[in-house]
Amino acid sequence: MENSRRSFLKVAGITALGIGTKPVLDVFASSGGHGEEPKPEVYSNEKALTAEKWGMVIDTTKFHSAEDLAPIIEACHKIHNVPDLPDSKHEIMWLWEDEYKHVFTHREHELINDRIKHLPFLVLCNHCEKPACVRACPTKATFKRDDGIVLMDFHRCIGCRFCMAACPYGSRSFNFRDPRPFIKEENKEFPTRMKGVVEKCNFCAERLAVGKMPACVEASNGAITVGDLDDPESEVRELLRTNYTIRRKPDLGAGPSVYYIV
Amino acid sequence: MYDKNKIVAGLVIFVAIVTFPFWYNLGNASSAPEPKLSEKAKAAKECVVPKESMKSEHMRILDLWRDTVVRDANRIYNTGKGKTFNMSLSTGEESCTGCHDNKAEFCDKCHNYASVDPYCWDCHIAPKEKKPEENK
Numbered sequence: 001m002e003n004s005r006r007s008f009l010k011v012a013g014i015t016a017l018g019i020g021t022k023p024v025l026d027v028f029a030s031s032g033g034h035g036e037e038p039k040p041e042v043y044s045n046e047k048a049l050t051a052e053k054w055g056m057v058i059d060t061t062k063f064h065s066a067e068d069l070a071p072i073i074e075a076c077h078k079i080h081n082v083p084d085l086p087d088s089k090h091e092i093m094w095l096w097e098d099e100y101k102h103v104f105t106h107r108e109h110e111l112i113n114d115r116i117k118h119l120p121f122l123v124l125c126n127h128c129e130k131p132a133c134v135r136a137c138p139t140k141a142t143f144k145r146d147d148g149i150v151l152m153d154f155h156r157c158i159g160c161r162f163c164m165a166a167c168p169y170g171s172r173s174f175n176f177r178d179p180r181p182f183i184k185e186e187n188k189e190f191p192t193r194m195k196g197v198v199e200k201c202n203f204c205a206e207r208l209a210v211g212k213m214p215a216c217v218e219a220s221n222g223a224i225t226v227g228d229l230d231d232p233e234s235e236v237r238e239l240l241r242t243n244y245t246i247r248r249k250p251d252l253g254a255g256p257s258v259y260y261i262v
Numbered sequence: 263m264y265d266k267n268k269i270v271a272g273l274v275i276f277v278a279i280v281t282f283p284f285w286y287n288l289g290n291a292s293s294a295p296e297p298k299l300s301e302k303a304k305a306a307k308e309c310v311v312p313k314e315s316m317k318s319e320h321m322r323i324l325d326l327w328r329d330t331v332v333r334d335a336n337r338i339y340n341t342g343k344g345k346t347f348n349m350s351l352s353t354g355e356e357s358c359t360g361c362h363d364n365k366a367e368f369c370d371k372c373h374n375y376a377s378v379d380p381y382c383w384d385c386h387i388a389p390k391e392k393k394p395e396e397n398k
């Protein structure tokens with residue numbers, strides 16, 4: 001018993017530090033006379049896709065109507081168990097569509113060309129460089145990872161909705177009711193949420209972790225690209241170099257990481 | 263001493279009432295639950311940490327794993343003996359429920375006995391019960 005408690009504490013210590021690095025483990029190994037005890041480790045999948053700063057480029061010239069966007073939205077919502085609620089006031093959205101005049105509010109004018117005027121735009125959490133939602137969250141349920149992804153730990157969310165008030169893009173949804181009955185087909189590989197928590201796009205962190213591209217990218221036939229904004233050689237940087245792109249409400253200074261080719 | 267009989271009788275009744283819960287339950291104390299291990303768990307022989315630690319510490323381990331996965335994006339746990347686990351309660355073969363695939367026989371047995379009601383399953387999807395008529 002004594003022994004197992006010790007080994008648990010080792011595990012706990014290592015896991016709490018969130019490290020999988022050798023030096024600390026070596027300290028463990030050399031500190032207690034039991035040189036032979038196994039040393040647990042935690043680490044990420046070697047196939048994981050990583051970046052210094054994740055970003056997304058959406059090529060809106062490849063879209064023509066809402067039908068082009070529907071399968072992409074469905075792919076996202078399906079794998080993340082996003083419920084389909086009948087009452088639009090209770091709607092949960094990770095990825096959805098909206099008109100130019102709502103998406104790019106500061107660029108809108110009455111005489112804008114027809115294509116843009118009628119084109120639906122995909123919108124989602126912008127994984128801001130300076131995310132207001134993170135500043136607002138009192139429990140650190142919402143936080144920004146080093147690689148730029150703004151994530152939520154749903155366990156910690158108390159449902160105060162400060163983040164929703166803070167987000168300038170309306171990227172967040174609140175579960176006013178238990179979402180479970182409204183999920184048509186549960187994806188067992190991803191949890192659902194419960195009543196009283198906020199949710200939003202997670203940049204498919206769970207997929208990146210196992211070497212898969214985000215679901216929307218896969219479903220977009222090349223219209224959506226994600227990659228490392230800090231790497232001048234990356235595909236997203238190439239797109240940004242060779243195309244005219246805009247971001248949502250850049251004047252707010254949030255630094256959105258989602259770019260639109262228009 | 264007056265009314266000795268009445269006092270004694272009253273005392274007896276009083277004691278009987280106060281101790282009622284004890285003797286009422288005498289003999290039908292429910293025995294400690296024996297969670298049933300799935301075939302897969304039995305075959306694996308050992309869990310993330312030794313069984314005794316698992317019994318007392320699994321909730322803390324889950325809590326630590328959550329932070330490790332969500333905050334640090336480290337999702338693989340290696341016991342050091344060459345065995346790896348997917349640090350997840352409910353997703354995939356190498357997660358907790360990947361092995362302990364019968365919630366009612368495994369998790370609920372002790373949780374019910376100890377009268378704890380963890381809210382894991384509000385969000386995490388419990389493994390499908392084996393009984394054909396019962397699902398989700």
Ligand code: SF4
Binds near residue numbers: 125132166168
């Ligand atoms: S878009 Fe909104 S929810 Fe997403 S990171 Fe920015 S402030 Fe937060």
Ligand code: SF4
Binds near residue numbers: 142152161
């Ligand atoms: S609703 Fe949840 S995520 Fe949003 S600020 Fe409150 S605790 Fe944080």
